[in-house]
Amino acid sequence: MSREGKLTLATKCSNITLKKSKQKGSALVIAIFIIxxxxxxxxxxxxxxxSSQEGVAYEVLGTRAYTAAQSGLQWQLSEVFPLNSGAIACKSQTAINSRTPTFNNTQGLAQCIINVTCTDFELDSIRYYTITSSGECALDGEVTSRKVAVEARSL
Incomplete structure (x- = not known):
């Protein structure tokens, strides 16, 4: 190739204009927005x-406290109305507290305590009772309590 041929080639190449297409960039913006x-x-x-798991945990703990309170209530009713004998008067609160059952070996209720109260009075040879039981359960610093009461009378 002659020198002139090279120049023409160079000249032809320099005459080629490359058009820049404008970048839209919308794909990048959409991707960031989606992310x-x-x-x-x-x-x-x-x-x-x-929050759902926390709600379920409180619900389970509340159910355990309710079960503990119900257990205390049933225990006191069995004390006041023993099998095969008539109803007896409520014992003093000290006597109740000293005999209240514990749940140390009960699965699910091991961290629960109960407090039972029993009051009674007699009217027209009929003894009336009000028994209240509260159950309190603690787990990892969270405490839930439930209280139940029943009124009964002797026959």
Whole structure:
């Protein structure tokens, strides 16, 4: 190739103009938007699951406290109305507290305590009773209590 041929080639190449296409960039913006929206949805779902689990834990603890209170109530009723004999007067609160059952070896109620009170009075040769029992359960610093009461009378 002659020198002139090289120049023409160079000249021809320099005459070629490259058109720059304008970058839209919308794909990048949409991708960032989708990532942000999905992250926000994920965070909201995690928060909902966490609060849901906490609600279930309180519900279970409340059920345990209610069961403990019911157990105390049933225990006191069996003390006041023993099998094969008539109803007796409520014992003093000290006597009740010293004999109240514990749940140390009971699965699910081991962290629960009960407090039972019994009051009675007699009217027209009929003895009336009011028995109240509260159950309190603690787990990892959270405490839940339930209170139940029953009124009964001798026959």
């Amino acid at each position: 942000i929206v999905l992250s926000a949805l994920g965070a909201a779902l995690v928060k909902m699951l966490d």
